[in-house]
Amino acid sequence: MKTTVPVIIAFLSGLVMILAFFFNPEKSIIGRLEPEVLSWVTIVGGFTLLLGVVSIVRVNFNAVRRKSQDWPFKLALLVSVFAMAIPSVLPSSWSPLFGNGPGSIYDWLFNYLDAPMMSTMFAMLAFYIASAAFRAFRARSAESTLLLITACLVMLWRVPMGEVLLKGIYPGLPEWINTYIMGGANLAVQRGIIIGAALGAAAMSLRIMLGIERTYMGK
Amino acid sequence: MSFVEIFQIWLIAFFTLALFSFLYKDNAFYKLAEHVFAGLSAGYYVGLTWNSVIIQQMYDPMIINGKWYLFIPGLLGLMMFSRFFKGFHWISRFSLAFVMGNTAGIFLISELHGKVLPQVQGTMVSINPSQGFGPTLLSLIIIVGVVSTLIYFYFSKEHKGLLGGVARTGIWFIMISFGAHFGYTVMARVSLLIGRVQFLIDDWLGSFSQIFS
Amino acid sequence: MTFWLIIAYSLLILIGAVLLYMTFRKGDRRYIYLAVAFYVIFPVVITLDLPADISPEVLQLYEAVEALPDSSTVMLTFDYYASTLAETEPMSRAALRHLFGKDCRIVTMTTIPLGGPSISERVTREEAAACGKVYGDDFVNLGYKANYVAVLKGMGNSIESIYPTDNTGTLLSELPLMRNVQNYDDIDFIFVVADNGVVEYWMSIVNAQYGTPVGSGVTAVMAPKIYAYVGSGQMTGLLGGMKGAADYEKLIKRPDFAVKGMSAQSLVHMFIICSVIVGNFIYFRERKYGRTGSGGKSA
Numbered sequence: 001m002k003t004t005v006p007v008i009i010a011f012l013s014g015l016v017m018i019l020a021f022f023f024n025p026e027k028s029i030i031g032r033l034e035p036e037v038l039s040w041v042t043i044v045g046g047f048t049l050l051l052g053v054v055s056i057v058r059v060n061f062n063a064v065r066r067k068s069q070d071w072p073f074k075l076a077l078l079v080s081v082f083a084m085a086i087p088s089v090l091p092s093s094w095s096p097l098f099g100n101g102p103g104s105i106y107d108w109l110f111n112y113l114d115a116p117m118m119s120t121m122f123a124m125l126a127f128y129i130a131s132a133a134f135r136a137f138r139a140r141s142a143e144s145t146l147l148l149i150t151a152c153l154v155m156l157w158r159v160p161m162g163e164v165l166l167k168g169i170y171p172g173l174p175e176w177i178n179t180y181i182m183g184g185a186n187l188a189v190q191r192g193i194i195i196g197a198a199l200g201a202a203a204m205s206l207r208i209m210l211g212i213e214r215t216y217m218g219k
Numbered sequence: 220m221s222f223v224e225i226f227q228i229w230l231i232a233f234f235t236l237a238l239f240s241f242l243y244k245d246n247a248f249y250k251l252a253e254h255v256f257a258g259l260s261a262g263y264y265v266g267l268t269w270n271s272v273i274i275q276q277m278y279d280p281m282i283i284n285g286k287w288y289l290f291i292p293g294l295l296g297l298m299m300f301s302r303f304f305k306g307f308h309w310i311s312r313f314s315l316a317f318v319m320g321n322t323a324g325i326f327l328i329s330e331l332h333g334k335v336l337p338q339v340q341g342t343m344v345s346i347n348p349s350q351g352f353g354p355t356l357l358s359l360i361i362i363v364g365v366v367s368t369l370i371y372f373y374f375s376k377e378h379k380g381l382l383g384g385v386a387r388t389g390i391w392f393i394m395i396s397f398g399a400h401f402g403y404t405v406m407a408r409v410s411l412l413i414g415r416v417q418f419l420i421d422d423w424l425g426s427f428s429q430i431f432s
Numbered sequence: 433m434t435f436w437l438i439i440a441y442s443l444l445i446l447i448g449a450v451l452l453y454m455t456f457r458k459g460d461r462r463y464i465y466l467a468v469a470f471y472v473i474f475p476v477v478i479t480l481d482l483p484a485d486i487s488p489e490v491l492q493l494y495e496a497v498e499a500l501p502d503s504s505t506v507m508l509t510f511d512y513y514a515s516t517l518a519e520t521e522p523m524s525r526a527a528l529r530h531l532f533g534k535d536c537r538i539v540t541m542t543t544i545p546l547g548g549p550s551i552s553e554r555v556t557r558e559e560a561a562a563c564g565k566v567y568g569d570d571f572v573n574l575g576y577k578a579n580y581v582a583v584l585k586g587m588g589n590s591i592e593s594i595y596p597t598d599n600t601g602t603l604l605s606e607l608p609l610m611r612n613v614q615n616y617d618d619i620d621f622i623f624v625v626a627d628n629g630v631v632e633y634w635m636s637i638v639n640a641q642y643g644t645p646v647g648s649g650v651t652a653v654m655a656p657k658i659y660a661y662v663g664s665g666q667m668t669g670l671l672g673g674m675k676g677a678a679d680y681e682k683l684i685k686r687p688d689f690a691v692k693g694m695s696a697q698s699l700v701h702m703f704i705i706c707s708v709i710v711g712n713f714i715y716f717r718e719r720k721y722g723r724t725g726s727g728g729k730s731a
Contacts, residue, residue, distance in 0.1 A: 006315070015324065034589060041582040046273075046577070047296030047300075055303075083258075084265070085265035100266045111550060111554060114260060114547065116418070119518065120415050121256070123415040127468050133707045134711040135711060138715050148708060149398065153398075153402070154399045158697075163482075163484050174485060189365075189396035190656060191364075193657075194632075194657070199331075202330040206323075217312045218311075260546055263547065272578065322579070329633070341663055341664030361663075411518045412700075414519075414693070417476055
């Protein structure tokens with residue numbers, strides 16, 4: 001029952017989606033069932049967002065309790081979680097600072113702390129890619145040489161200074177790069193990857209629905 | 220600029236520079252910023268789920284529109300948390316199966332109908348020389364590129380003979396594409412840094428003139 | 433002016449060369465970090481304006497939006513995290529300015545749980561206030577609902593089945609704009625701004641099954657893949673990264689953050705290309721003559 005019933009549920013919920021594609025959404029039972037099933041999926045999916053939160057709070061709470069390494073920082077993490085969470089669940093009718101609307105504590109913390117820090121975390125990657133370009137990107141073979149030459153051409157093509165340089169070599173060179181590299185070779189490869197990945201995803205979907213693939217259930 | 224606006228700018232600048240300080244060396248300011256960021260991100264999900272799901276999708280429809288059957292997906296959602304209790308994690312399988320099965324059903328149609336068919340159709344281009352050298356060459360590049368890429372990723376047969384030759388052609392095309400990808404990735408990363416630097420120079424350093432004026 | 437520009441460029445090249453040399457000799461990558469920081473800061477302080485052509489795929493998207501009848505209903509998505517704001521927010525702002533300029537009615541939504549609703553709320557309200565647009569009549573923010581595959585599919589039948597209320601909890605039936613928008617049939621164009629794979633599902637689910645035209649602005653990391661969809665006709669135009677955003681800003685005649693950022697982009701790109709060339713020169717020399725630089729810290 002612990003495995004069979006979930007397999008049956010997976011099959012039936014997927015079957016509704018497949019059949020709904022072929023039936024009239026207004027006149028058929030399946031067509032009218034589809035939006036309800038989809039809204040249920042979005043509700044269940046919303047609860048999964050909290051799984052990570054519960055996990056992070058548990059792990060860090062235990063670390064603070066045991067005063068393990070860097071516990072003051074983990075305490076700061078827990079304070080941040082609750083500083084964000086508690087005002088957001090209180091009704092906005094009590095105060096404009098509560099809830100999740102514009103002007104609330106929740107909104108302010110995201111816009112003035114979380115978002116800038118998220119941007120900064122990813123901005124640091126620019127330094128790492130520059131470092132990697134000097135220290136690691138080596139033309140060890142003909143294929144990697146072709147990769148690096150293409151990369152340099154595209155990097156030149158995408159910036160005004162580079163475009164001026166490319167036009168100085170040959171006036172139609174930027175257009176050539178766009179047409180034959182991006183819209184030619186790159187398009188062809190990406191198309192091949194898309195087709196292959198889509199066929200794989202369709203096969204995996206069939207395996208999940210038929211109960212052959214059960215790894216999502218865990219042990 | 221008001222005091223609140225200046226305070227906000229300085230707060231953002233403090234955490235921005237704290238994170239950037241990691242480039243020199245790992246330090247306490249970076250660790251603090253990193254943990255605060257992780258905590259705020261986790262806390263965001265709580266407010267989002269409470270307002271978007273529990274209030275807007277369950278509580279209001281149940282109370283206002285009388286849709287009491289919505290407690291069923293709510294129950295399925297709560298069943299997910301059984302994963303945290305030893306011996307009861309199997310209860311979450313029902314919820315997972317419902318979501319995974321539903322998504323699989325959508326994917327089975329959309330991947331074939333929305334990706335494979337249009338992309339294959341887009342590859343069936345004319346190679347009639349009368350359309351001109353450029354368009355004919357482009358069509359040939361696309362057809363040869365798509366086929367050779369698909370052959371390269373076919374690992375069920377050893378790449379020998381004709382198959383091996385086509386796969387090697389695929390590698391050349393793939394290197395061009397990955398090179399283009401790398402070039403674009405560099406642009407992406409640099410853009411993100413430009414964003415932060417523009418804030419530090421225009422807003423943060425700009426606030427100095429407001430403070431001292 | 434030209435003389436001083438030449439002096440400035442020469443100085444920039446000299447500084448970059450010195451820092452690359454220091455990295456090679458001491459094996460400390462922080463000299464490269466310093467060079468990158470310098471090449472980003474310098475053009476922000478002293479802007480170097482250079483002409484650049486508009487990309488054909490950006491022009492295609494611009495013309496598709498321009499061809500929409502005024503007062504069309506457009507869905508604008510904020511499918512990006514705060515980590516890519518520097519690339520994607522200029523696209524969203526340019527799209528909003530273009531659409532509001534045509535008096536289009538805009539329905540915004542997001543499939544991103546971490547920050548999507550807040551970003552869409554902030555950016556849309558700021559641009560709407562600047563254009564004198566009224567919430568509920570001219571624009572609506574639906575917010576976020578979980579499981580984007582189900583959301584995209586569900587809106588094909590009924591937007592209200594997925595979004596019973598807008599982002600702030602107001603029933604859709606109470607919003608004048610949404611009374612005439614039931615599903616994708618009532619939407620004339622979908623403008624997706626994204627930094628992840630959800631853009632592909634807008635095409636494979638929404639465009640393929642419901643026929644609504646889709647145009648997109650994506651981060652530069654995603655852009656090479658989307659060329660395949662533009663080529664097959666599934667995607668109507670593409671804004672690729674900051675260059676795409678800059679082109680679009682120029683087309684709507686509102687140059688802003690993205691246009692200003694291109695000069696910094698130019699310098700850093702040139703530096704990285706030089707780093708690749710110099711790094712490979714050192715590599716081939718070492719292969720031929722043996723190691724000459726210091727070991728130092730590894731990458």
